[in-house]
Amino acid sequence: MFFYLLQALSHLIPGAQRRKRFTEWARSRFSIRAIVDAALADQRKAQEEDRALLARTLHRMQQIEPPSIMGLDETLDALAEGQSIARLGVGELMTMEGRFDEFQVPSSDLSRRLREVLTSDEPGMLVGIPSLAYELNPLLTKTQRRIYFSNGPWIRTLLGHSLRPGKVYAPIEITLTHTLFEGWYDRRDYFEKIRRVWAGTDIVLVHGDGIFDGLTHDIFDNATSVEHLIAPREDAFGEYDDILRRVLETSKDKLIIVILGPTATVLAYDLHRAGYRALDLGHIAKAYDWWLEGRFGDEDDFFSPD
Numbered sequence: 001m002f003f004y005l006l007q008a009l010s011h012l013i014p015g016a017q018r019r020k021r022f023t024e025w026a027r028s029r030f031s032i033r034a035i036v037d038a039a040l041a042d043q044r045k046a047q048e049e050d051r052a053l054l055a056r057t058l059h060r061m062q063q064i065e066p067p068s069i070m071g072l073d074e075t076l077d078a079l080a081e082g083q084s085i086a087r088l089g090v091g092e093l094m095t096m097e098g099r100f101d102e103f104q105v106p107s108s109d110l111s112r113r114l115r116e117v118l119t120s121d122e123p124g125m126l127v128g129i130p131s132l133a134y135e136l137n138p139l140l141t142k143t144q145r146r147i148y149f150s151n152g153p154w155i156r157t158l159l160g161h162s163l164r165p166g167k168v169y170a171p172i173e174i175t176l177t178h179t180l181f182e183g184w185y186d187r188r189d190y191f192e193k194i195r196r197v198w199a200g201t202d203i204v205l206v207h208g209d210g211i212f213d214g215l216t217h218d219i220f221d222n223a224t225s226v227e228h229l230i231a232p233r234e235d236a237f238g239e240y241d242d243i244l245r246r247v248l249e250t251s252k253d254k255l256i257i258v259i260l261g262p263t264a265t266v267l268a269y270d271l272h273r274a275g276y277r278a279l280d281l282g283h284i285a286k287a288y289d290w291w292l293e294g295r296f297g298d299e300d301d302f303f304s305p306d
Contacts (some may be wrong), residue, residue, distance in 0.1 A: 084279060118159075
């Protein structure tokens with residue numbers, strides 16, 4: 001074996017420590033154990049790739065006719081060009097069915113309003129849905145791939161009763177790439193693109209009290225000006241009329257960015273219909289801070305109420 005040849009040649013190296021380091025280096029790369037370990041690692045990688053491909057294939061086979069959903073870059077371009085967006089992620093869909101209460105106490109009124117957004121077709125307003133329920137991105141982490149593979153059927157069933165034929169939807173994942181995707185996903189490029197949406201713009205942030213506490217990096221620092229409109233961190237929909245009234249007192253020249261759980265979906269929709277440009281952007285500020293801090297975190301920590 002090549003290792004034994006290198007081990008014999010090591011005697012020509014002057015100095016005991018140098019010979020030892022050379023032998024350890026050769027053993028780590030060329031010994032029988034190293035070769036076996038490398039082969040096993042390649043086999044595990046191939047098996048994981050096969051499992052991922054099988055999961056994506058089965059995911060597609062469970063569907064009849066998937067809706068038309070924009071790509072991430074296409075969606076970010078549309079937002080930069082002036083469109084609004086209201087997103088219905090897994091939490092909003094569960095809230096719509098009265099099954100989710102981490103951010104918001106379910107209510108029949110909120111369920112009705114969320115369904116109204118989901119079935120809407122307002123010009124200039126993108127409606128976001130979970131694209132991963134229809135197509136498992138190969139960059140998904142193992143955990144996220146399992147989650148969407150198992151939850152895909154009920155999401156597709158629920159959406160199947162509400163989506164408009166021929167309508168083009170947006171992916172809710174435009175704010176979730178840091179959490180959903182593996183480490184090699186180009187986060188720098190992604191955050192540069194999403195920050196273009198409000199660059200040089202006067203913005204109003206509608207958010208829960210204290211959600212920016214503890215964040216070191218400000219994703220909105222490239223805006224011309226930032227105004228904060230504070231709302232309850234949880235159960236914001238209980239004060240919806242007051243929140244909407246206060247936002248409507250601001251200038252329509254300002255971009256409204258809402259970070260407020262399921263309430264953000266309805267608020268962005270109503271503001272757009274009232275003539276504002278409004279964006280429902282979920283945990284985007286936290287995602288940016290965690291990326292620059294080198295944090296990925298577990299899902300329970302990241303998706304807990306801000």
